[in-house]
Amino acid sequence: MLQLVGVHSGYGQIPILRDISLNVAEGEFVGILGHNGMGKSTLLMTIGGTLPATDGRIEMGGQDITRLPVHRRARMGLGYVKQGRRIFPRLTVRENMQAACLAGGQPLARAEEMIALFPRLAPIAERPGGVLSGGEQQILALARCLCTAPRLVMLDEPTEGIQPSIREEIVEALLMLRDRLRLTMLLVEQNEAFLGALCTRSYCLEKGRLVA
Numbered sequence: 001m002l003q004l005v006g007v008h009s010g011y012g013q014i015p016i017l018r019d020i021s022l023n024v025a026e027g028e029f030v031g032i033l034g035h036n037g038m039g040k041s042t043l044l045m046t047i048g049g050t051l052p053a054t055d056g057r058i059e060m061g062g063q064d065i066t067r068l069p070v071h072r073r074a075r076m077g078l079g080y081v082k083q084g085r086r087i088f089p090r091l092t093v094r095e096n097m098q099a100a101c102l103a104g105g106q107p108l109a110r111a112e113e114m115i116a117l118f119p120r121l122a123p124i125a126e127r128p129g130g131v132l133s134g135g136e137q138q139i140l141a142l143a144r145c146l147c148t149a150p151r152l153v154m155l156d157e158p159t160e161g162i163q164p165s166i167r168e169e170i171v172e173a174l175l176m177l178r179d180r181l182r183l184t185m186l187l188v189e190q191n192e193a194f195l196g197a198l199c200t201r202s203y204c205l206e207k208g209r210l211v212a
């Protein structure tokens with residue numbers, strides 16, 4: 001479903017990612033493990049298209065997406081939950097999700113379907129996004145991404161700043177999505193146990209290179 005071959009990228013003249021080759025098969029959950037500053041977010045931004053690859057090739061579903069703009073990749077089914085969640089603080093939970101439905105060309109009814117999938121969201125559907133706890137925001141960010149009907153979801157550090165009990169709930173939610181929606185997922189994390197609970201395979205990112 002996703003393949004990177006010899007991908008390089010960075011910020012202006014500063015190279016960060018070097019010769020990244022990886023693949024994620026349909027229905028697979030694959031992890032990228034790495035400490036702070038190793039290039040995990042840079043990798044997801046390069047796949048998502050907010051940062052151009054300076055060399056190499058990125059394919060999704062057998063199609064070359066290396067030079068496609070962000071919105072075209074999203075329309076092809078690439079979902080991306082960015083680090084920090086980026087919830088709209090003044091919009092309610094439901095409105096955050098409806099906005100994603102509109103952006104992704106999906107009917108608003110999809111927001112209701114996704115709210116029904118996550119028991120934690122229904123009781124807080126009318127609450128503004130800005131007052132939610134970190135864990136609630138993470139679940140909302142995931143549900144909001146699903147409103148765009150992605151085929152592949154990239155998650156950037158979903159457990160960052162989240163207490164262990166909610167972390168387990170996020171694991172359960174992701175396992176449920178794997179079984180019910182047959183999602184494919186690329187997860188970037190510092191938490192090895194979290195990746196171990198979810199992923200069939202993990203790569204390790206060190207100083208911009210994949211080492212395993």
Ligand SMILES: Nc1ncnc2c1ncn2[C@@H]1O[C@H](COP(=O)(O)OP(=O)(O)OP(=O)(O)O)[C@@H](O)[C@H]1O
Nearest residue numbers: 011014016034035036037038039040041042043083
């Ligand atoms: N806009 C930028 N301009 C220049 N360098 C940057 C920029 N953003 C990130 N970097 C550098 O790129 C490297 C990789 O950063 P990146 O955010 O991808 O790491 P990360 O593995 O996601 O770390 P974290 O877990 O702390 O989010 C770091 O050395 C960082 O300082």
